[in-house]
Amino acid sequence: MKILHFADLHLDTRFDRAGPARRKAQRDTLALIVELACAQQVDALLCAGDLYEHDRFSPDTAAFLRSAFDIDVPVYLAPGDDDWYGPQSLYQQVDWSPNVHVFTEEALEPVELTDGVTLWGGAHCEPSGGKGFLEEFTVNRGGVNLALFHGPSPADVEITGLDHAFLGHEHTPAHAARYTYPGNPDPLTSGETGERGAVLCTVNPDGTVSRQTHDVSVSRSRGLVVPDVIASPSAVDHGWFVEERTVRGQFVRDVLASSLEPATRDRVLAMGLAALEER
CATH class of the missing domain: 3.60.21.10 (Metallo-dependent phosphatases)
Known part of the structure; x- marks a missing residue:
């Protein structure tokens, strides 16, 4: 069996x-x-x-x-x-x-x-x-x-x-x-x-x-498990969050559409996502 x-x-x-x-x-x-x-x-x-x-x-x-x-x-x-x-x-x-x-x-x-x-x-x-x-x-x-x-x-x-x-x-x-x-x-x-x-x-x-x-x-499979979001923010698959019709999703879409340098953008994303999680 x-x-x-x-x-x-x-x-x-x-x-x-x-x-x-x-x-x-x-x-x-x-x-x-x-x-x-x-x-x-x-x-x-x-x-x-x-x-x-x-x-x-x-x-x-x-x-x-x-x-x-x-x-x-x-x-x-x-x-x-x-x-x-x-x-x-x-x-x-x-x-x-x-x-x-x-x-x-x-x-x-x-x-x-x-x-x-x-x-x-x-x-x-x-x-x-x-x-x-x-x-x-x-x-x-x-x-x-x-x-x-x-x-x-x-x-x-x-x-x-x-x-x-x-x-x-x-x-x-x-x-x-x-x-x-x-x-x-x-x-x-x-x-x-x-x-x-x-x-x-x-x-x-x-x-x-x-x-x-x-x-x-x-x-x-969605890239949600990473060693440290702050230390290695680029490892996160932000595409998953982009699909959300939420405050978090809008935040990610706005940051990704900005003209920030990649390293700065990733830090902003990591810190912002962490702050939203604590709300």
Whole structure:
């Protein structure tokens, strides 16, 4: 069977610069992930937590996620410590389409993906994270057993009887024989390393997993992630801002149309964009 796995998108997070454009890029990244899941005709789309920021989400985010996941693919969501499951969580507020399953318990609970394949999923129910999901856990059924949760690297996946764990929390991608961390699919900082994205996984009949990472980052493709906007302003793709019908877009259009020297123009753009972001 085929699974597409991602984690740690952190919708609605705060960025130091170009925040609105970056947050729009995050949404477009999720749209690419969903599009990939449908194009690959996967059997399940998995998200291992920190899909959004609990302290910053809006009703618009809830509506966006409801629409994004209304597809002909089963979707399984395991809340993390930044999007923890609780009475006020977005997970509780959305009237999800029937294909979406949200795990709601701290103890891993089983869901049958297909005949002979079980997915064990769990949720963080408080921001502190609670106990480890594999503590005192043992598989109690045959077939292929997979896990989905948000947490630190588990050294004891094999002894629990699990064949593979699809995980979130570590932003640096890590692929091991028994677990997969996809990394955050759209960069959150400029210094991130590793081949990150959405990971297309083939689960073999013996429980082993083969993987292929797909780059789905919209922030990178639009030139929104640079080491330092002030120190290296010419690295920014200002063409993205030009298209905006906003105060920021008008500012960029006016500066680009001016007769300023390139170096001066870039400094003005960088400082102006930073100031607008702080408004």
